[in-house]
Amino acid sequence: MRISDLLKATTVKTGVQISSRDEAIDMLIDLHEKAGNLKDKAQYKEDILAREAAGTTAIGDGIAIPHAKSEAVKAAGLAAVTVPEGVDYKAPDGNPSNLVFMIAAPVDGDLHLEVLSRLMTLLMDTELREELLKATTAEAFIKAIDDKEKERYPEESKEAAATENTAQSGYNILAVTACPTGIAHTYMAAEALEKKAREMGYSLKAETNGSGGAKNVLTPEEIKAADGIIIAADKNVEMVRFDGKRVCKTNVSAGINKPEELINMIVEGKAPVYHYEGEKTTSTESIGGEGIGHKIYKHLMNGVSYMLPFVIGGGILIALAFLIDTIAGAPRDGNFGTYTQAAAFFKTIGGAAFNFMLPVLAGYIARSIADRPGLAVGFVGGYIATIGCTFANIGGDASAVSGFIGALIAGFVAGFIVLLLKKIFSFLPSSLESMMPVLIIPLLGVFLIGAFMCLINPVVGALNTAISDGLNSMGSMSQILLGCLLGGMMAIDMGGPFNKAAYVFGTAAIASGGFNIMAAVMIGGMVPPIAIALATTFFKNKFTDEERNAGVVNYIMGLCFITEGAIPFAASDPVRVIPSCIAGSAIAGGISMAMGCTLRAPHGGIFVFPVVGNVGGYLLALVVGSLVGMLLLGILKKKIK
Numbered sequence: 001m002r003i004s005d006l007l008k009a010t011t012v013k014t015g016v017q018i019s020s021r022d023e024a025i026d027m028l029i030d031l032h033e034k035a036g037n038l039k040d041k042a043q044y045k046e047d048i049l050a051r052e053a054a055g056t057t058a059i060g061d062g063i064a065i066p067h068a069k070s071e072a073v074k075a076a077g078l079a080a081v082t083v084p085e086g087v088d089y090k091a092p093d094g095n096p097s098n099l100v101f102m103i104a105a106p107v108d109g110d111l112h113l114e115v116l117s118r119l120m121t122l123l124m125d126t127e128l129r130e131e132l133l134k135a136t137t138a139e140a141f142i143k144a145i146d147d148k149e150k151e152r153y154p155e156e157s158k159e160a161a162a163t164e165n166t167a168q169s170g171y172n173i174l175a176v177t178a179c180p181t182g183i184a185h186t187y188m189a190a191e192a193l194e195k196k197a198r199e200m201g202y203s204l205k206a207e208t209n210g211s212g213g214a215k216n217v218l219t220p221e222e223i224k225a226a227d228g229i230i231i232a233a234d235k236n237v238e239m240v241r242f243d244g245k246r247v248c249k250t251n252v253s254a255g256i257n258k259p260e261e262l263i264n265m266i267v268e269g270k271a272p273v274y275h276y277e278g279e280k281t282t283s284t285e286s287i288g289g290e291g292i293g294h295k296i297y298k299h300l301m302n303g304v305s306y307m308l309p310f311v312i313g314g315g316i317l318i319a320l321a322f323l324i325d326t327i328a329g330a331p332r333d334g335n336f337g338t339y340t341q342a343a344a345f346f347k348t349i350g351g352a353a354f355n356f357m358l359p360v361l362a363g364y365i366a367r368s369i370a371d372r373p374g375l376a377v378g379f380v381g382g383y384i385a386t387i388g389c390t391f392a393n394i395g396g397d398a399s400a401v402s403g404f405i406g407a408l409i410a411g412f413v414a415g416f417i418v419l420l421l422k423k424i425f426s427f428l429p430s431s432l433e434s435m436m437p438v439l440i441i442p443l444l445g446v447f448l449i450g451a452f453m454c455l456i457n458p459v460v461g462a463l464n465t466a467i468s469d470g471l472n473s474m475g476s477m478s479q480i481l482l483g484c485l486l487g488g489m490m491a492i493d494m495g496g497p498f499n500k501a502a503y504v505f506g507t508a509a510i511a512s513g514g515f516n517i518m519a520a521v522m523i524g525g526m527v528p529p530i531a532i533a534l535a536t537t538f539f540k541n542k543f544t545d546e547e548r549n550a551g552v553v554n555y556i557m558g559l560c561f562i563t564e565g566a567i568p569f570a571a572s573d574p575v576r577v578i579p580s581c582i583a584g585s586a587i588a589g590g591i592s593m594a595m596g597c598t599l600r601a602p603h604g605g606i607f608v609f610p611v612v613g614n615v616g617g618y619l620l621a622l623v624v625g626s627l628v629g630m631l632l633l634g635i636l637k638k639k640i641k
Contacts, residue, residue, distance in 0.1 A: 002153075003119055004146035006078035011035045012138035013080075018087045025049070025066060028079045028102035037077035037104045044072035044104065058091035059552050060537060063123055065116060067103035077104045078115065080141065082133055092537050092555070098133055099123070116556055122148055124549040173202055173266050174218050174226045178209035178233035179252045179301075185564055189232045189255030190216075196259035202267065209237055228266030229274075230255070235302040236368045240276045247274035256567065296412075297500075303365035303411055304504060308602060310356045311510060315600035317350025319611035357511060358382045358404065362411035369415025370422070373437045377418055377445035381410030384453040388461055391454050402453070402460035404508035409456065414449045421445060468512055479516070480590045486517065487524025487589020487625070491581040494528060494563045494570060507602045515598035519612065520589040522561055522599055523621050527588045528581035529558030529565035530622070531629025535637070538630065542637040547572075558626075561605035576636040584629025591621035 011031045018024045025048060033041050047068040051057065058064040079102045086096025103115050123129055128148050135141040175193050179185035190206035197204035207218045220241070223229070228246040231237060232255025239247075248262055248271040255262065265271045321343040322336065330339035338344040359382035366378025385406030387396035402409070421441050428436070474482065489502035506521030536543045536551025543551065550568060557565030570577045595617025601608045612618045 002146075002149055003078065003115070003122065004142055004149055006076065006115065007080065007142050007145065008035055008077070009138040009142065011037075011077060011079040012141050014082045014135050014137060014141055016081050016083055017085065018081070018083050021052075021087065021089050024064075024081065024083070024087055024089070024097075024100050025052075025102070027081060028066070028100065031079040031081075032077055032102065032104050035077060035079070037075050038072055039074045040072035042072075044068065044070050047072065048102070056090040056092070058089035058097050059120065059555065060091050060093040060095065061123075061549065061552060062086070062091075062095060062098040062129065063120075063552070064089040064091065064097040064100045065103065065119060066100070067105065067116065069105045069107050071107055073104045073106045075104075076106060078102070079104070082135065082141070084133065099129060117553075120553045120556065122152065124546075124553065126545070126549070172222075172226050173197060173204040173228055173230065173263060174222060175204060175206040175230040175255070176209060176218070176233060176237050177206055177252060177255055178235050178237050185234070185252045185256065188564060188567065189252050192256050192259045193230065193232070193262065197263055200260065200263060202263060204263070209233065209235075228271050230262045230266065232256075232262070233298070235298055235305055239274070242274050243276040245274060246271040249274075257571065299365050299368040299412065299415070300408070300504070301500070302368035303361040303363075303408075304507065306364040307357055307361040307507070310353050310360055311507060312601045312603055314350040314353030314355075314357070315510060315602070316604075316608060316611055317346045318354065319350075319600045319613075321345075321347035321350065323611060355386070358386045358407035361404075362407040362414065365408070365411025366414035366418065369412065370418035373422075373441045373445070374415045374418040376442055377449050378411050378414040380446050381414045381449040381453055382407040384450060385410050385457065385460075388457050389450070389454050390457050392458075394454070397457075397461075399465065400457040400461035401464070402457045403464050404511045405464060406453065406457060406460045409460065410449060410453055413452055414445065417445050417448050417452075464512065476594070480594045482517070483520035483593025484586040484590040486520050487527070487592070488582045488586035490521060490524035490563060490589075491528045491566075491585035492578070494566050494581075499525070499563060503602070510600060510602060515600055515613065516593055516596065518602055519597040519599035519618065520592045522602070522605070523592045523597075523618065523625065524585040524589040525563040526558050526561050526605060526622060527585040527625040527629055528563055528570075529554035530626040531558075531581055531584045531633060532566050532569050532577070533558060534626060534630035535633040539634040539637065541639050542634065544640060559606040561603060573637070577633060580629050580632035580636060583632055584625045584627075586625075587628050588621045588625025591624055592618060595621065597621065 013027070013031065016027065018027065025045070029038075029041060029045050029048065032038050032044070038044050047070040048066055051068050052066060056064075057066045081100050083096075083098050083100065086098050087100070089097040089100070091097055101119060105115070122145065125148065128144065131144045132141055135144060175190065177186050177189040177193070179189075186208050190208050193206055194204050205218065205222065206216060208215050218241075223241055223245065226245060228248065229242050231239075231247060231249045232252050234252045246266060246269065248265040250258075250262065318337065321338070324343040324346065325337055325339050328340050328343070330336055330343070337347045359379045362382025362385065363375050363379035366374035366381070368374075385402045388398060388401035389395070390397055390400045393400070418441055421444055422436070425436060425440055486502045486505065489498045492498040502521050502524070506518040509515070509517035533551045533554035536548045536554075540548060547569065554565045566577070566581060570581070595614050597618045598613030599608070600611065609615050609618065
């Protein structure tokens, strides 16, 4: 997806005079209609205005980006106008907007987020903004963006790719980046590696394993020609394709923070040769290490990453069912959420998705450990955890449901059972090897994990009951303190172990009905980028021009629950940034818990606010936490000389 591909000469107007925001919106909608991007102009305008009613789409620094996902959009497109004299678009910095882009996005997918992210990345360049304002024709406007995209994303240009293959050093380095949620860390690591490689004079292509699947995928030809591959990932990626190549394996944070060291591992030939079967090398040369702790973390996060879509989809649908019954005035009894036909529809479908959560978690942990043969064994273990099978009551016992903890245990045990079975039956001749994945492992693996789960379900079930009773027995003050703790943890390392520990605790709480806990976790993760963005807006003299430009993007990242937007600021000034963010996030988490806010989805940011329990209190928590973080950062930061 390129910005220059979405723009057409017919959707760009330069040097226009506009007296109001509404006039700008009308002009941009007309451009979209003339270009054939809309099915229903009136409906699209209604959707645009609805988005504006939720909050201004002006970013600051003279930029506004109105946008809407709409059924009225026929084809994705981008319209733009330049307003030399500016128009009042209610920007956060109070300045008029000179560059106004309008995104028309279909309802399927998250195109608007991709366009927003890339557009803001490009517009952070002050020179580009000046060039766009100077453009006298649509063609010159589009060319300026196209040139900047080619410079910023050379891997998307065939010409640039050909140039890369003839880089002066002759090295050809490949990389794969991946984080559990597949959002920010994935792309930040890829960007850091590609940027550092260019600075060092080497060619590097990075494949990103994000939430929307793998992008910029490495081809067999590129892998064959490569001198080495950097794997910066906190979840397992497809490794068989790298058999026989030098591979440097590390975590995704090292990809962000230590790109030069990783590149030098390949350049200097220090990375060990990878062998798919058994990974015969145990070299410690990999930056960031592949120790036991990190391997366990990767297996866990692999399961969590596959589980999240089920939790998000199912959780939001169930929340919608409750919302419908609330509007209908249904009594809040055991049938709440199913009184009306519409509510029952959403709750049934959402419940179906939700019920897959724990089997999927266990299945993909096991798959991460033992490859594909572990999947079925893990699924069965996760399912048994959800129904509470015991030897005393094989059909299931509600008191013995081991839930999230049981599914975690099932996933790891299932994976190691499969590895053990592979080792035990390694004596089989090659003619009988085909029986292993289709007969021996499924049969014995399912039997063994079933017996194991029947054994531990009563113990883990009792533990779950104790935890649940403990949380339910908490006084209001204790709950507030828990919210402060979880919210603060989300800001300690912004995507690192503390952040992920709080996040996994929140998702586990969803499985047992602790929706207030997940609410505190998400609000704690939204505060750091927004607090930093506000600080760069209202304390301009304490940030560089580059930091202020980057700060604008953090508004979007924070509202989308992408905590990692704060990482560059935290890395450059951890003593001041991290404590400020922790304080703001802790206060937000505490307020959320005090107000009784609930959340059934583990992700989504502002886009899931309509299904938040007590959305007013939740907005209050976000505003107060962000303002506290902003003020502390503004006080602690020193003025730029």
